[in-house]
Amino acid sequence: MILKNQVEWALHCCAVMAALPEGKRVSTKALSQFHGVPKEYLSKALQAVSQAGLVEGTLGPKGGYRLARNAADISFLDIVEAVEGRRNTFNCTEIRGNNPCLEDQQKPAKPCAIARIMWQADEAWRDKLRAVSLLDLQDTLVRDVPADQLQKSADWLLSQ
């Protein structure tokens, strides 16, 4: 069970957008060159986060993407779910209902104990992702990456 590469790409692109100066946009072409990923596949990831209302894109020579809301209001979970969907990682197909010893073939009312445990684990994963916003990430990146490198990258992205 491994997340699509587009989750990684979408997270990196949203991190870039969170650092853009007010009113600026970044093009798909610049984002694809900056991250060294194929433009066509990256477009799909950007469309997914756009459809989820996390970013907004405009067409044209000065077009591009920017966040659709504050970086503090976009979580890792928002981005992961935009690309991967919201389906639980554990799909209970209720195989206990196939038990040949069930006389009336009624399915038990309570969800299966196995599914309940698997869903709790899924929720723990989502809780962690929900707790981190793009603003939190930005704070970490400012500590991790030298300031001149961040500035150079921002200049490069906006010059494309």
Add this chain to the structure above:
Amino acid sequence: MILKNQVEWALHCCAVMAALPEGKRVSTKALSQFHGVPKEYLSKALQAVSQAGLVEGTLGPKGGYRLARNAADISFLDIVEAVEGRRNTFNCTEIRGNNPCLEDQQKPAKPCAIARIMWQADEAWRDKLRAVSLLDLQDTLVRDVPADQLQKSADWLLSQ
């Protein structure tokens, strides 16, 4: 990102084995009929948990599977990883290293902040699964399922 159906099947089969009387085994055929799942695919799931050392199987007319260690010493995570593998759900391909502004093309020493957050979420998921053993599950099932139904199921499984 959804777990294979075989994870569900393996968990249910191990739950059955955890309830077997001392010295008893249950056949693949009985497990497949009991859960209403195809025997050939179920065999692969059982082989996976067998290769991970969680269950042991014998061939022959009286052959079958049983747990290879105490139910208290087999966690949900053991079973999930036996079927799905141990790879992290987030695969960091280090796309930040493709940044055209990196002068010396050296990759940063510290793991990417995005990957660190994704890995923490993965670990939270695994922690939850690691914390629940087959014995814990058994305790829950005894509370959830009427005793006569458990007994009837056990009798059916061992009579096949």
